[in-house]
Amino acid sequence: MSEPSSRSPLPKSRPPSDPVDEAGTSVSSSSPPRSPSSVPSNPPVLVIDDSEIAREEVCRVLGAAGFQVIALPSPIGATQAIVRHQARVVVLDVFMPTIRGDRLLTLFRKNQRLGHLSVILMSGHSEKELEQLQMEVQADAVLSKNHLDRLPALVRRLAGKER
Template identity: 80%
Template sequence: MSVPSSRSPASKPRPPLDSVDDAPPASVAPSSRSPASAPVLVIDDSEIAREEVSRVLRSAGFQVLALPSPIGATQAIVRLKARVVVVDVFMPTIRGDRLLTLFRKNQRLGQLSVILISGHSERELEQLKLEVQADAVLSKRNLDRLPALVKQLAGKER
């Protein structure tokens, strides 16, 4: 026997932000959000890495949308009003640094902050950061530093 729910359909809790269709309401302007609550897009072809990066950010209070490839990234960024994107450097469809170059050429994405992540050390990634004008690089071995880095970039005007 089931117990009737006291909740009306309108008061249903929203599921976690897992798809572009679950974007926050357009009435919430990006500048009115605190940096810690700003939506973050994570793009990584590795399911394990994507889930771990998402978990670290969600546990720090960020709304996260995770994509397994760059396909649909521009649409997701615009709909979410994301201010920070975390992109894996080594993906089969397009490298993260090349994707960043495309973001920089797109006027709608001009204020976007991009963090390139990789299994390589940050020391190895520093040259790439300079070449493609990434806002930051981070080794996947140092994900504990990611929330503070995202918060800093989300609150900064680019």
């Protein structure tokens, strides 16, 4: 199997059973893999967004800031990716066809294995709308897709905080 190009880090099609295997997960990192006992200064970040363009841009911004990025085009396989890569921060699109990001966040909060996660809800909608949603579903942060330049600092802050 050939590796995806840097321009398109995600293949167009995914195996339906496990989208986080080597063929289906986009992982970019400027640092070597870490042992489970070490606490990375820039821990892995899971990005879930159904828009390929938005997902690639978020991955580019976070990768340039030194984060290892795991990207999924849908919530399918999210729990596996979080556990496998020991992600502590999830950047989650609000409006996806399979399940809304705010509903997925509610499921994360109910799952003991995922209680440690910091979740950033992201959307193209206004920050005022996002802030209202943040209060309703207890997201750790919200971000408009128009302000991705703020994302690395936000992820760093949340990665260093205990939940």
